[in-house]
Amino acid sequence: MVEDVAAAIGPDRSLLILDDDEAFRRRLARAMEKRGFEPVMAESVAEGLRIVESAPPAFAVVDLRLEDGNGLDVVEALRAGRDTARIVVLTGYGAIATAVAAVKVGATDYLSKPADADDVTAALLAQKAVKPPPPENPMSADRVRWEHIQRVFELCDRNVSETARRLNMHRRTLQRILAKRSPK
Template identity: 65%
Template sequence: MFEKDPHLLIADDDRPFLNRLAKAMASRGFTVTMAESVADALSALRTQPPAFAVIDMRLGDGNGLDVITELKSRRPEARGVILTGYGNISSAVLAIKLGAFDYLAKPADADEVFFALMNGDAAAVGTIPQNPMSAERVRWEHIQRIYELCERNVSETARRLNMHRRTLQRILAKRAPR
């Protein structure tokens, strides 16, 4: 697919990162279109749906998942990678269900992005993670997943997790453990 159409859309509201990644991907042979917002990305998709896309999960004017959804509706075979600095399992699962090819945590370098676009999740098969999640992180991810499934309803999430609502609120207010 890369040889036939090397068109890549990169959507990220962090301009220095966007410029660095665009330059790095252009040096790898991609024809890069940059977008700093959901509106810009959707406009670029309507003009020419790319074969590849790298999209930040949270953009200034909306959610990058809207861009993935539109990309997959216009070009189902396109390979889209979601980048995020706010990673949790539930958002990763949602991104994959909506058609993302892979999901990378920021800061991701150009080599990681290139590998994800070219090989999909082949890296995950048969390899042991270099930094596996801690037990606290696994617990936090599970709580976040249930919270999302309960449509961000704290009382319902607390009931399903069999914990006090205030305890859950304290956990949700903290940053994710490493």
């Protein structure tokens, strides 16, 4: 399979990985390198823009929300610098409005986190007319709900009352959910 991926990539194997989660960024870079890409990593919009301006890559994986701004700024700059670039936007905040915005500014595809290297590779190399196959192991609805609650909880600085208010949920119900292990 790795040989097939390497052949599909083409001669320019440059890949920008823009994500502020260092562990995820490094893990994805190692996995993509094994698949034949030549990854360059960045953790901020400013750093991503510098890379795009100096040498626009053929491929990019861009996180939507970064500490210093919005990853869509980098998508727009890359699309302007290299209109053939294949760009996948990753986000932990999956919503139809953000997916539409990402595609409008030039993203090739849009994936919700957690996405693995196989998902990212398939999205980067997919032909425009071909729909990607459904995931082999999709998350259960319970797991998706749990991930969303955990994300909001972290965004609220682990404040149970604030999280419950934002999720329109009773505080005690939220506490019970947070006390349980994550569903499979």
